Amino acid sequence: MTALSLKNVNKSFGKVHVLKDVNLDVEEGEFVVFVGPSGCGKSTLLRVIAGLEDATSGEVSIGDEVVNMTPPSKRGIAMVFQSYALYPHLNVRGNMTLALKQEGQPKSVIEERVQTASRMLNLEPYLDRYPSELSGGQRQRVAIGRAIVRKPELFLFDEPLSNLDAALRMNTRIEIANLHRQLGASMIYVTHDQTEAMTLADKIVVLRDGRVEQIGSPMELYNNPANQFVAGFLGSPSMNFFPARIIQDGDDRIMGVRPEDLFLADDGILSARVSHVEKLGGDTNVIAHLKDHQITARLFGQHAVEEGQDLRFGFNPQSAYHFDTYGARLY
């Protein structure tokens, strides 16, 4: 059974066409991540799925039922917002139970679900506190708890980690992954952070300018990007692009090589001048200029490379990608 399916979904705000013919199927229990640069329409798409915005045309179905005309609360979804969006006048328990009370669930059910959710998220000591008395990480856990108690068919996360600091972000990321394993529910997660996308997703949807660029598992997208945009968006540091004529005269294609596929070689085909070195201990990132093009090489281990040095890099021709001048992948 498909948890969610979108058929030719379009959305316009006045004359601005934000979503263009989006098609997508999410299987039961799948973790799908929408990723793309800001302004690409990923949050709008999530809002259309949630029912907070109406699709201008196209069909949204959740669990085999067309929900275009169903209000958000009846769609069997729960949403976690970037800004937490907790109710300031209710304590943690009140925040978590409000939706269940609105549904008219019996008290025993409500109590049991709050117990389960708060145990899962270590929120038990905070149930009687108000949002203003919680730290950022705790607030985000309450927001997630508020989603869990509803037992939705579909969880929607709208950049839930972007307000947290780096250390907390990693912990919460792992927590969300665990949660997905425990609950087995379908989840849709919006982010602009490709690390979150790669680590959490079963399936990544890359969006640009309201269009789906590619859908696939993280490794599929990494190993086999459909075009230059996807190739450049996934992977960190991002893929190096340079005109193929640097290597071969008269070749007007664009070549892409991942920073981790470059290595130092005395007879290397690329000759570049180092402009900056980032020594991370485990890796060394070398940023160098290849004529007018900046390239990044990720060298494993520690290397004594200095700025201003001339280096030669080599790469395995099989690890290179080729794109035409419009950015479409050739091979």
Next chain:
Amino acid sequence: MNKARSNPLNTLAMHGALILYTLIALFPVFIILINSFKERRSIFREPLALPDSESFSTIGYETVMQQGDFFLYFQNSMIVTVASLFFILLFGSMAAYALSEYRFRGNMLMGLYLALGIMIPIRIGTVAILEMMVATGLVNSLWALILVYTAQGLPLAVFILSEFMRQVSDDLKNAGRIDGLSEYTIFFRLVLPLVRPAMATVAVFNMIPIWNDLWFPLILAPAEETKTLTLGSQVFIGQFVTDWNAVLSALSMAILPVLILYVIFSRQLIRGITSGAVK
């Protein structure tokens, strides 16, 4: 803390300026208060002197209590002010919410139309208002005043509140929608508490002109049983003789309720509960 603020000289100058301003602002009130407790001759002989055993007299307050139904006037003023404020805040915030939250055709025009009232003094329409009140039989009723004051206060209320409501987090409202709250619950339970400081500002701005107004009570509700306090105090001011004791005493008593209302509203200006809802 920045340097300018921690400098003792600056602090002194700042407090000096504030204290001076407070004194200037409170001086007339103080003069009214002390003179209301003096007998007539001392008011004119030494207007700035405090009442002493010789000049002390409560004759003004006694006159006010005896002449006219002072408590009724008081009650009328209170009813008119509180009811008008209630309607201004209720309808003003609802209109502001609609304008700031929903996208509909003519949203912008409607906002401008509602704000237009700020620029046009309502008193220009006095004759038309009077004719309307006569036609509807509302003359000499408190409703006449309440309706006029509500109309008078709405433009500014809508203008201020819609600005503030635009700042209320969309995520919070959307979370409510997903949790199945109705638009009314979202408005009353989530949005209104967050714009409480703005509501208090609007209330204070509207309260004082309504309480002090003489024009509309005189024209629309001059009957004995609907007189407001300001209008009631006018009986002591004659064309040839003015009972200053009574006027000052009535004014002193009129200050009190405004003061109390002001304290209530200004407490609301303090944020606190609002923090922590959204980052």
